[in-house]
Every structure is written in C-alpha cells, then in structure tokens.
Amino acid sequence: MARAHNFSPGPATLPEPVLRQAAAEMLDWQGSGVGVMEMSHRGREFAQIFERTEARLRELLAVPAHFRVLFMQGGAIGENAVVPMNLIARRPARRADHVITGTWSKKTSREGERYGQVHVAASNEATRHTTLPAPSSWQLSADASYVHLCSNETIGGVEVHELPDLRALGSEAPLVIDASSHLASRPIAWDRVGLVYAGAQKNIGPAGLTLVFVRDDLLGHALPVCPSAFDYATVASNGSMFNTPPTWAIYIAGLVFEWIAQQGGIAAIEQRNVEKAALLYAAIDGSEGFYVNRVAHDCRSRMNVPFFLREDSLTPAFLDAARERGLLQLKGHKSVGGLRASLYNAMPLAGVQSLVGCMQEFAAHHG
Amino acid sequence: MARAHNFSPGPATLPEPVLRQAAAEMLDWQGSGVGVMEMSHRGREFAQIFERTEARLRELLAVPAHFRVLFMQGGAIGENAVVPMNLIARRPARRADHVITGTWSKKTSREGERYGQVHVAASNEATRHTTLPAPSSWQLSADASYVHLCSNETIGGVEVHELPDLRALGSEAPLVIDASSHLASRPIAWDRVGLVYAGAQKNIGPAGLTLVFVRDDLLGHALPVCPSAFDYATVASNGSMFNTPPTWAIYIAGLVFEWIAQQGGIAAIEQRNVEKAALLYAAIDGSEGFYVNRVAHDCRSRMNVPFFLREDSLTPAFLDAARERGLLQLKGHKSVGGLRASLYNAMPLAGVQSLVGCMQEFAAHHG
Numbered sequence: 083m084a085r086a087h088n089f090s091p092g093p094a095t096l097p098e099p100v101l102r103q104a105a106a107e108m109l110d111w112q113g114s115g116v117g118v119m120e121m122s123h124r125g126r127e128f129a130q131i132f133e134r135t136e137a138r139l140r141e142l143l144a145v146p147a148h149f150r151v152l153f154m155q156g157g158a159i160g161e162n163a164v165v166p167m168n169l170i171a172r173r174p175a176r177r178a179d180h181v182i183t184g185t186w187s188k189k190t191s192r193e194g195e196r197y198g199q200v201h202v203a204a205s206n207e208a209t210r211h212t213t214l215p216a217p218s219s220w221q222l223s224a225d226a227s228y229v230h231l232c233s234n235e236t237i238g239g240v241e242v243h244e245l246p247d248l249r250a251l252g253s254e255a256p257l258v259i260d261a262s263s264h265l266a267s268r269p270i271a272w273d274r275v276g277l278v279y280a281g282a283q284k285n286i287g288p289a290g291l292t293l294v295f296v297r298d299d300l301l302g303h304a305l306p307v308c309p310s311a312f313d314y315a316t317v318a319s320n321g322s323m324f325n326t327p328p329t330w331a332i333y334i335a336g337l338v339f340e341w342i343a344q345q346g347g348i349a350a351i352e353q354r355n356v357e358k359a360a361l362l363y364a365a366i367d368g369s370e371g372f373y374v375n376r377v378a379h380d381c382r383s384r385m386n387v388p389f390f391l392r393e394d395s396l397t398p399a400f401l402d403a404a405r406e407r408g409l410l411q412l413k414g415h416k417s418v419g420g421l422r423a424s425l426y427n428a429m430p431l432a433g434v435q436s437l438v439g440c441m442q443e444f445a446a447h448h449g
Numbered sequence: 450m451a452r453a454h455n456f457s458p459g460p461a462t463l464p465e466p467v468l469r470q471a472a473a474e475m476l477d478w479q480g481s482g483v484g485v486m487e488m489s490h491r492g493r494e495f496a497q498i499f500e501r502t503e504a505r506l507r508e509l510l511a512v513p514a515h516f517r518v519l520f521m522q523g524g525a526i527g528e529n530a531v532v533p534m535n536l537i538a539r540r541p542a543r544r545a546d547h548v549i550t551g552t553w554s555k556k557t558s559r560e561g562e563r564y565g566q567v568h569v570a571a572s573n574e575a576t577r578h579t580t581l582p583a584p585s586s587w588q589l590s591a592d593a594s595y596v597h598l599c600s601n602e603t604i605g606g607v608e609v610h611e612l613p614d615l616r617a618l619g620s621e622a623p624l625v626i627d628a629s630s631h632l633a634s635r636p637i638a639w640d641r642v643g644l645v646y647a648g649a650q651k652n653i654g655p656a657g658l659t660l661v662f663v664r665d666d667l668l669g670h671a672l673p674v675c676p677s678a679f680d681y682a683t684v685a686s687n688g689s690m691f692n693t694p695p696t697w698a699i700y701i702a703g704l705v706f707e708w709i710a711q712q713g714g715i716a717a718i719e720q721r722n723v724e725k726a727a728l729l730y731a732a733i734d735g736s737e738g739f740y741v742n743r744v745a746h747d748c749r750s751r752m753n754v755p756f757f758l759r760e761d762s763l764t765p766a767f768l769d770a771a772r773e774r775g776l777l778q779l780k781g782h783k784s785v786g787g788l789r790a791s792l793y794n795a796m797p798l799a800g801v802q803s804l805v806g807c808m809q810e811f812a813a814h815h816g
C-alpha cells in the first residue's frame with residue numbers, strides 16, 4: 083500500500099526523507115564502501131556520524147555545556163532502575179520523591195523501590211490520570227536524592243506544559259524527567275532539571291536507543307551494584323562507548339535531528355505540534371459528545387490524544403473506516419480502550435487533517 | 450567506492466542480500482504502509498517478524514524446547530552484570546567460577562565481583578592468551594552458582610572448539626557461555642550449557658541487540674537489585690516485550706537468519722568458516738615468518754585472526770596496500786597492535802582470497 087499515516091504510540095512514524103536517505107546509504111555510506119550497520123563504532127566514519135549527531139542534538143535543544151549527553155540502551159523502563167542506581171545514594175536517606183502522572187510514572191516508582199525509599203509527593207490517580215497535580219501541592223521531602231516526574235504520559239494523554247521550579251518549592255533536589263514521549267517536540271527548561279531521559283522510539287528514531295542528559299554534578303554517585311555499562315560516570319567518561327552503542331539507531335537519530343533542523347528547529351516543530359493537537363482536540367470537543375477526551379484542558383498532551391466514542395461499540399467500525407483511509411494504529415491502549423492518536427514530530431498536518439475528516443464523516447454517518 | 454571487504458571485528462560486515470532487502474522495505478514493509486522501524490512492537494506486523502525470527506533462530510541452532518530465547522539490550526558487557534544478577538544467588542555461596550581466555554573474559558570476571566565471589570578456575574594469562582587451559586586442569590568450586598567461559602576471544606584470537614562437559618569434571622554448575630563473537634558460526638552443544646549470550650554485532654546483525662538462551666530451570670533467581678528489564682524471568686514471561694525491544698535489530702537478525710538458511714544452514718556456514726580460516730592461517734604460516742600468528746594451533750579462532758608483520762614498522766604500509774584493494778578494518782586491536790582479520794559468516798571466501806593475495810604481494814615486495 084502507499085505510505086500510511088501511522089498514529090502508533092511508539093515505535094512511531096519517521097520522516098520520509100530520513101527513511102529515503104537511510105535506504106539509499108544502506109550498502110555504502112558516503113563512499114566508505116560499507117553500510118552504517120557494518121561500521122566499527124571506533125572507526126573514523128562512525129566517529130563522524132556520532133559527533134555530528136550529538137552536536138546537532140545539543141544545538142537543537144540548546145543543551146548547556148554542563149550537561150552530558152549519553153547514548154545508552156534499555157529504554158525508559160531500563161532507566162527506571164538505572165536512574166536510582168546512579169542517583170539514589172546522593173543523599174544518606176536514599177529517598178526519591180515521585181510525582182505520579184499516569185501509568186508509566188507509577189511503574190517507575192515501583193521499580194525505584196528496589197534501590198531506596200520512594201515517596202509519592204503527588205499523584206493524579208484520584209482523577210484517573212486526567213489532571214496534573216499543581217506543583218504547589220507537591221509534598222516534597224527535605225532530603226530527597228531527586229524528584230522524578232514523567233512529563234508526558236502516553237496512555238492517559240497528559241503533558242506537563244511548564245516544568246516546575248523545585249527551588250521555588252523549597253527543594254534542593256534535582257528534577258529528573260522521563261521525557262520519552264515528547265523529547266525534541268518542544269524546548270527544555272534546562273535550569274529546572276538535573277537529568278532528562280528518553281527512549282528514542284517516539285520522536286527520535288528506532289527503539290533500542292536511550293538518550294540521557296545529565297548535569298555534571300550528578301555523575302559519580304552510582305551504587306556498587308550498578309552495572310558498569312549503566313553507570314553514567316563510566317558511560318560519560320567513555321564517550322558512550324564503554325560498550326558498543328546502538329550505532330544504527332544513533333545514525334537514524336542523527337538524520338532525524340537533521341530533518342528537525344531543516345523544518346526550522348525545535349521552535350518551528352513545536353509550533354506545528356501545537357497546531358496539529360489543536361486541530362484534533364477541536365474536532366473532538368466540537369463533536370457534541372460523539373467523541374470524548376477526558377483530560378483537563380490545561381494538561382492535554384500534544385503528543386498522545388486518547389479519545390473515546392460515546393458509543394463504545396462503534397470503536398471497531400471506526401478503526402475499520404480509518405484503516406480504509408490509510409490511517410493506522412488508532413486503537414487505544416488495552417488498559418483504557420477507545421482510541422488514541424499519537425501526533426509525534428513526524429506526523430504531518432495532512433495526517434491529522436485526514437483523521438479529522440474521517441472522524442467527521444464517521445460521526446455524520448453514525449451520529 | 451564499491452562495496453569493500455570489511456574485516457571489522459564488530460559491528461561487522463553483513464550479507465549484501467540482507468542490506469538490499471532492508472533498503473527495499475525501508476518505507477513500506479510488505480504492503481503494510483509503514484517501515485519496520487515505525488511499527489508498534491505490539492502490532493500484528495511486528496509480531497509476525499518477531500515470531501519468524503525466533504523460529505528461524507531456534508531451527509538453525511537446534512535450540513531445545515527447554516531453553517528460552519530472549520531478545521535483550523546492553524550487549525555482552527551489559528550481560529557481564531546481568532548474568533550474575535540473575536544467577537549468582539542460585540547457590541548460597543554466591544560464587545562464580547570464571548575461566549579466563551582473554552581480555553573480554555577478564556573484564557567479565559571483574560564485573561562479576563560486584564555481585565558475589567569470583568573464583569578464577571583457570572587462565573591463559575601466562576601465555577598471553579595464546580593457548581587455552583585444558584578443562585581437566587580447571588579448579589572448579591564445589592558450590593559455584595555457574596561457570597563462565599568466553600568461547601571466542603576477539604582480541605587474542607582463541608576459540609574453544611569443544612565445549613567442556615562440566616559434569617564429567619565433577620561440577621554440577623551450569624556452564625555460561627559468552628558466545629558473542631562466534632554465535633551462529635557453528636553448532637552449539639546444548640547438553641553442555643545452561644546459558645549462552647551474545648551481542649549481535651558480529652554474526653547476527655546491528656549493535657544494540659543481545660541474544661540470551663537460558664535453560665528454564667535457571668530462571669527465577671534474580672537478585673532484588675536486578676532491574677526488571679534485565680530479569681530473565683520477567684523478560685521471558687513477557688516474550689521479550691517487557692520493555693520495547695530493539696525492533697529494527699531484531700528484523701535485521703531475522704533477515705540474517707534467513708540468509709544463513711539459504712546458505713545451507715549452520716553446518717554449511719561452519720564448513721565455509723573452516724575453509725576461510727584455513728586459507729588465511731595457511732598464508733600466515735607459509736610466509737616464512739613474514740607474517741606471524743602466535744596462537745596455539747588447536748585453539749586458533751575461525752572468526753578473529755590477529756597477526757603481525759615480522760617488521761612491525763611495515764604495518765602502516767600494509768594497511769595502505771590493503772585499503773587500496775578495498776580491504777578495510779585490518780588494524781589490530783590497540784592493546785596488541787599488528788593486524789587482525791575478522792572472518793565472520795558474512796565475509797565471503799573471495800574477501801579472504803583477496804586478503805591472501807594482498808599479503809603475498811606485499812611480502813614479495815617487502816620480504
């Protein structure tokens with residue numbers, strides 16, 4: 083079939099020019115005689131790819147010099163253990179403050195319990211993850227090693243639109259952000275964070291690459307049980323090559339960063355993301371209840387839009403109608419049902435327009 | 450340039466038909482409208498790729514039903530921690546017997562010390578990793594949780610050609626094999642092993658995928674500090690999808706397995722590997738000392754052939770001559786110098802013939 087509009091929550095759609103370049107260079111990267119998957123990670127060619135990728139990423143996100151960028155493996159779920167193994171011993175209490183914003187951050191807090199005390203500072207569970215607790219209401223510990231926040235939840239569809247200033251809230255702890263599902267979709271307030279991590283398979287590239295941005299002063303606190311390959315200080319001092327990094331995924335990420343730059347950079351990408359999300363939410367809210375999104379307006383995610391048909395029994399028919407238009411992967415997460423559209427960077431406005439058209443036609447027919 | 454013969458120790462050369470197919474399917478996998486990197490790991494299409502890949506691998510290597518195949522991340526260096534986190538607590542002494550066969554297994558034993566006692570049962574350090582200690586000489590513990598052996602060392606260039614029968618040596622411990630650099634190049638004696646692991650980036654596919662074959666009875670002993678994403682029991686019970694697996698790397702591995710099957714399977718591949726290695730060793734040994742390989746004949750690696758010029762100062766000139774012929778990545782590991790040719794499955798006989806031709810010409814010119 084022709085290229086579909088793929089609304090998968092991740093792994094997710096990638097920019098077509100990236101895929102075309104990757105295909106064209108598959109057997110011979112820029113006259114080197116070998117493809118990128120076949121390159122020694124310590125060779126001249128891959129070093130060039132790697133350096134360009136990191137430089138472009140730093141430039142796009144305006145990463146300050148006192149943050150290291152690490153290219154790791156294991157995804158965000160891996161990081162749920164790797165973060166405490168690296169940071170929990172910063173303070174003697176070995177306590178981490180967790181803000182629960184949805185399914186993923188709940189999972190994160192449970193994993194954290196393997197390595198120290200987890201204090202739930204705030205949670206949106208009472209509203210079934212459809213709101214975000216105001217930072218002023220967070221019950222922060224005096225002695226936390228860090229404060230963990232997942233700033234976009236793919237299942238509930240909530241997004242933190244302004245990172246909290248922990249110092250203003252009386253905490254000296256560094257803010258740790260799981261930004262897996264919206265990294266590179268908007269700028270980051272670096273002065274408010276200590277560490278940001280993200281699995282790549284949403285806005286960045288293929289699954290199997292994990293990006294970690296860590297402030298210099300947070301290195302060097304790893305527990306003895308932390309595997310060397312996951313010790314941030316070891317990874318940093320070896321330029322992400324203590325073990326063989328996922329070279330292909332890094333290469334694709336580099337092409338994606340190049341594509342973002344060509345789109346006008348993060349500010350331009352953010353503007354497009356705002357427009358795409360606004361279009362879809364307007365279609366839902368304007369459907370007179372035929373479609374419903376339950377998330378409070380001030381924390382609706384630009385990336386992941388879960389929505390439901392008033393008549394839930396029509397959901398399979400809607401999915402069929404969408405598929406006929408080449409609109410794929412719109413089924414909601416199994417834990418909540420309904421529908422979900424993920425609108426990552428690489429989803430074009432035309433894809434959202436087509437989805438909205440499909441929704442309106444379906445509502446007219448079944449309303 | 451035209452496709453080179455790439456002797457990189459890893460990431461390493463891949464079969465050209467695999468690269469061609471990957472390029473052709475990049476934007477649209479088999480009429481699905483999406484590329485493999487863009488597929489949800491839980492979708493129908495990727496499930497198909499995943500199941501075929503595992504089935505083909507099991508068939509090729511004749512993996513018994515009581516072994517699980519896990520698709521993980523973190524590479525062999527990650528596994529150096531993941532193995533003890535999963536197995537060291539099997540026995541109260543929390544001791545692992547390690548056989549040192551080279552640089553990598555030394556590294557493995559040091560990492561193991563984070564999680565329990567490491568007992569070096571045998572080592573080839575006295576011969577600078579040019580021999581292998583006979584299993585009958587191994588000093589095995591009575592109470593080891595497992596015995597670790599790296600069965601092919603890429604730097605020293607030694608290979609274990611017959612796995613030991615630990616029961617015959619009086620040990621009840623399972624044998625754990627780091628087979629990173631020769632997995633799928635030869636059959637595995639499953640009745641002699643408890644666990645086999647391998648980074649993919651030699652014979653299997655791109656860096657970022659780790660294969661683990663684990664006997665059922667070894668599941669369920671993980672330390673509490675073992676991250677869930679690296680707990681073999683958790684990974685196994687979730688069909689390698691507890692976290693998002695490296696989907697692209699799994700797809701490429703599947704294409705490589707298909708290619709191996711088309712070559713006639715593991716037996717045929719092994720025969721070719723024997724021939725390729727014999728050709729190169731014969732050229733070295735027949736050079737009247739112009740080229741030298743220092744490894745004892747009974748444990749020379751078929752995969753990684755380190756060799757040296759009698760006149761070490763000629764090494765850069767040799768590398769230049771090789772490069773002119775399109776023979777790449779022949780520089781020896783920085784810790785030992787000299788030259789090294791890695792002859793993984795995807796290196797064709799023609800590549801080795803070309804290398805031998807280059808060596809003979811260079812010797813004639815400089816001898």
